[in-house]
Amino acid sequence: MEIIDILLAASFWEAAIRIATPLIFGVLGALICERAGVLNLGIEGIFTAGAMAGWMAVWLGAGLWGGVLVAALAGAFFGLIHAILTVPLGLSQHVSGIGVTLLATSLSYFTYRTALPDVSSPPRIEPFRPLDIPFLSDLPFIGQALFSQTAMTMLALVLVFVTGWVLYRTPLGLAIRAVGDNPSSVEAQGLSVYGLRIGAVVVGSSLMALGGAFLTMSAFDAFFFGMINGRGWVCIALTVFASWRPGKALIGALLFGAFDAFQVRLQTEVGAFLPSQVFLMMPYILSIIALIVVARKAEYPKALLVPWFKGQR
């Protein structure tokens, strides 16, 4: 009975969508990179960089959307490093990605510590406020669950449709999908394999950074060390779960958000019987289960992880 009550509460779905938002940004970013044939394990560090850079920009006086832009640029910067190493140079995507994660994380932490050498409690900014849309926000249930989220959540939802439209309805999207399946065919069309792949990784990485920025500028109002806490890796798992499709990415992220919101509520009900760590483990265990469920039928982009060199047949 209590379970039904939890699932029917608007506050539960409000939390689920809020938890899903950074994952939507992250999975969209990861799937754009992977659709073009490049695994981007820089994601965890790019989340950190986006969270730090966006927050720092606002803290230094920029507007909230200015902070979002700074975060996206930070993501694009680290994406460009990963793209140069893995696309024209064809280096190991695994190792380069881990390198970018280490670089982006340590650079973010170093910058934060250098700017704020001796703060004990992290300084706060004025984050994005919940929307108050006339009529829509006053609707029963959905008004609270969906239309009282922040503008960044709306941006994430819009980006799901934009990404789906670009990938499946435009010549650019066709080229991006082709470059991840059969790059030589793309070159035969007279298009630049390097250009498409580098572009996809840069754009995908800036979306990842927005996922981080959501955490410091919308979900919370400050930057903490270790606040990303594996969210980037969860996105890599969800990308496989979503079969590299934006629509399924949205569903996967929402399911994940719902499970996470559910376990938090369950914890308050049965928390006395189980250690809190069991609940904290759930998101990671869920991600692994999601991977196992889809592993057999997952259709990876055919040229994922395969470097391609100009003039190669």
Added chain:
Amino acid sequence: MIRFEPRSNPGPFLVYGVPVLAAAIAILLAAIPLALAGAPIIEAYGLMISGAFGSVFSTSEMLTRATPLILTGLAAAIAFRAKLWNIGAEGQLYMGAMAAVAVGAGVIDGPSWVMIPVVILAGMAAGALMLIGPTLLKTRLGVDEVVTTLLLNFIVLLFVQMMLEGALKDPMSMGWPQSEPIIDSAAFPALLERMRVHIGLIIALVSAVALAIFVKRTIWGFEIRAVGENAAAAKFSGISVTKTMILVAALSGGLAGLAGVSEVAGTRGYLATDLSPGYGYAGIVVAMLARLSPIGVIASALFVASVFVGADSMSRAIGVSSYLADLIVAMALLCVLIGGFLTRFKVHFDRKSAHG
């Protein structure tokens, strides 16, 4: 127009010089964040060197840091050789440490020559199992091991936290979540009086030499290299890829677990959730700087340990964030990646793009 042409036979300068050069460039690049932080650059470098090598104490500290890095570096090197992307050394290290504490904190007792091998074997077995799981998921069900090993790092750390508040909690710790201390007979003896460096270092060095011989001189080592270079061809020539992968997982996870044993039984004396400042991840950098050579891992672990210890002591002295060390190590990884490319390819700058 830039063209890349494969080199057939890179000379010894490229093979050994490039990683050294990459490390040097990473150190020099650290001048940029140092300058931006407003630190005196020359003095900072001086403090870094004296922090790692300035006294017997600082060198002992550096070697103490190098010990787990050699072991996690070997763990990454052997796994990457077989293209098993084990990014979970951090979790395997903690499982190893926890197993060592489970058997070595007073449950059983005996003479040192029994207890030390017992904690080592327990820790290596725990680390190995931690990687055999994801490896079986990979070979049986096609589940990508990168993501599973990464996510397991977080699961293991929470599990350790849970055990430290439960079954493994030290009742004398005044509420701090830490384990009971390793008993004296299971503790790794120190190498120098009043210094922290302990026989874990010797064990790590022996492991590196043993692994080098294993990879170069045994049939299993040959099979591991064959699977890493071309799994399909290896399978065609009758090598069981699954068995080889599981062997690699046992070795790699076992070595990472051993790093955890060495940290609890040698350096720290008890288990806590801050046992490793990311030795598992740093092991990847160590292995790449060593170009996956087990002997090279010794040298690159010493380099990474010097950076950590040197930058730590420098940052304390002039008030620069100690994340500078992590930054240098990350830059070294990217530099050696690019360097590896230059070892394999010649770069030509052509005036015209009309080349055949």
